[in-house]
Amino acid sequence: MDAPVTSLPHSAYTLQAVIRQLPDRVIIKDLNSTFITCNQRFADDLGIAIESVAGKTDYDFFPAELAACYQADDRKVMLSGKAIRVEEPYMLDGQPHWLETSKSPIxxxxxxxxxxxxxxxxxxxxxxxxxxxxRRAWALQANSRTNQALVQASEEQELLQAVCDAIVADQRYPLALICGLNNVRQSRLQILSSAGNARAYASQLEINWDEHTAEGQGPIARCIRLGSTISLSQLQKSHDFQPWKDAARSFGLQAIVAIPLIAGPDLIGALAVYAGETHSFSPVEVQVFEELTRNVQFGIQSRRTRVAYQQSLQEQASQAQLLENALENALAAIASVLEQRDPYTAGHQKHVAELAVLIGQEMGLPQQRLRGLYLSGVVHDLGKIEVPAEILSKPSRLHPVEFALVKRHPEVGYNILKNIDFPWPIADIIRQHHEYLDGSGYPLGLSGEAILLESRILTVADIVESMSSDRPYRAALGIKQAIAQIQLMRDRQLDPAVVDACIRILEQGMFTPHLLTVEAQA
Structure with missing residues (x-):
């Protein structure tokens, strides 16, 4: 006997009307996990009318095993009274996709x-x-570690090994090797150094220089003969990789990028990096490894004369700066994606970063710490990338449900950046920039000294910049009101030292508010 279709009170039907307008796929279920209604996007996926969903269950639309899993999650939510969210892969039209499922009790x-x-x-x-x-961050980190090896290694062989060790240090790449020959008359390339979990593969690798042999048609030999980078995204499907397919498969090697390494007449060879997944090397990664190889070539050559070696020290300092600039550019690019979705706050993150640095300077923070503070400010609202654009630009006060979505952005930003090894705790700074001294902030409810100083600075800068700029639902309030607001929150919610430093900056006219509107950007 089918379970009766339950109904929801009037307030729930109002919620249904709101949910039907959301761009994501949405369903409402009763306590028995029976469908009550859904929105049009979900109904379109099933190829039925919205009205036809009522009274059905997951077993009517999905395989039994999957339906049982869905209903188990339902019970977990309804028994605990707490929302859950999971990310899971799925196939759509034969292509891999990712789905985020959020379930919340009513x-x-x-x-x-x-x-x-x-x-x-x-x-x-x-x-x-x-x-x-x-992937870009992994490659940049490998490049940075390689630059350190160039400075620290005293002998050429030590340098070559240090380069391979640096590339595989975080286990992103199972194998890195450098091979070469001392002159073009040699027929077989010699493995000069290797590192990684698949290092045993390198020890049995046969690479022939002769282009008329099968071993001479592989990516490493070809990249040396052609003097250009060779990248194979699917080794098992490459005809030129035939002699090594079985061995590569046994070590889990699926992709390779090989870059010529020519360090004068005494070393002609290649740097090869292997990946454990197909399509692993994006154009950006390849570009970073090409730069890395150029640095290695320079490092080898520089050690052959004392003068060149001294010049290499300056080069490494320059490369370190380039790496830091690359990190900044990557974060700025991410910030621009968010600003394109929310024209009213275009430039907000950069202006907050600028004010935060002024406050940090006023408080005597060292230059390196100020750098991390600035980069954190540039992407402090990164988590809003998951908030629908219509909510970000809504010309009126947000509904509590909408505001709850917005309040998730510190945690979302943290999750996006937490696994990237920046020189500064950028992910944690972003996560804490809405925390207050008295513990009334979010998302962690931290208090006092448990909140990073950089986060306390960003909090004040964020309030001042937001109040002194136009918003969809109000005009700019001005610097005087911003000062009055942070004075009101001083001691109880905001760090008094940060507030005092900020007020000194504002009263001296060191920060000019940016009154940005949609029309002004046109």
């Missing part, structure tokens, strides 16, 4: 759980953007 006026809402969001592009940024 309560009646008496506080009793009467059902739940489930929201399904395709986050494939977000995951791809994050993965691309992470």
């Amino acid at each position: 309560f009646d006026a008496a506080g009793q759980c009467i059902g739940l809402t489930a929201i399904f969001k395709d986050i494939t592009q977000q995951k791809q953007d994050h993965d691309e940024m992470q």
Whole structure:
């Protein structure tokens, strides 16, 4: 006998009307996990009318094993009264995608759980953007470690080994090797150094220089003969990789980038980096490894004369600055993506970063710490990338449900950046920039000294810049009101030393408010 279709009170039907307008796929279920309604996006996926969903269950639309999993999650939410969110891969039209599922309980006026809402969001592009940024960060970190090896290694062989060790240090790449020959008359390339979990593969690797042999058609030999980078994204499907397919498969090697390494007449060879997944080397990664190889070539040559060696020290300092600039440019690019979605706050993150640095300077923070503070400010609202654009630019006060979505942005920004090894605690600074001294902030409810100083500075800078700039729902309030506001919050919510430093800067006219509107940007 089918379970009866339950109904929700009037307030729940009002919620249904709101949910039907959301761009994501949404369903509402009762306590028995029976569907009550859904929005048009979800109904379109099923190829049915919205009205046809009522009374159905997951078992009517999905495989039994998957339906059982969905209902187990339903019970967890309704019994605990707490929302859950999971990310999971799925296939759509034969292509891999990523789905984010959020389930939240629905309560009646008496506080009793009467059902739940489930929201399904395709986050494939977000995951791809994050993965691309992470791959870039991995390559940049390998480059940075290589630059340190160039300075620290005293002998050439030590340098070559240090380079391979640096590339595989975080286990992103299972194998890095450098091979070469002392002159073009040699027929076989020699492995000069190697590192990684698949290092045993390098010890049995046969690479022939002769282009008329099968071993001479591989990516490493070809890159040396052609003098250009060779990248193979699927080793098992490459005809030129035939002699090494079985061995590569046994070590889990799926992709390679090989870059010629020519350090004068005494070393002609290549740097090869292997990955454990297909399509692992993006153009950005390849570019970073090409730069890394150029640095290695220079490092080898510089050690062959004392004068050149001294010049290499200056080069490494320059490369370190380039790396830091690359990190800044990457973060600025991420910030611009958010600003394109929210024209009213275009430039807000940069202006907050600028004011935060002025406050930090006033408080005597060292230059390196100020650098991390600035970069944190540039992307402090990165987490808003998951907030619908129509909420960000809404010309009126936000509904509590909408504001709850916005309040998630510190945690979202933290999750995006937490696995990237910056020289500064940028992810934690962003996560804490809405925390208050008295513990009334979010998302962690931290208090006092548990909040990073950089976060306390960003909090004050964020308040001042927001109040002195136009917003969709109000005109700019001005510097005087901003000063009055942070004075009101001083001691109780805001760090008094930070507030005092900020007021000194504002009273001296060192920071000019940026009154930005949609019309002004046109």
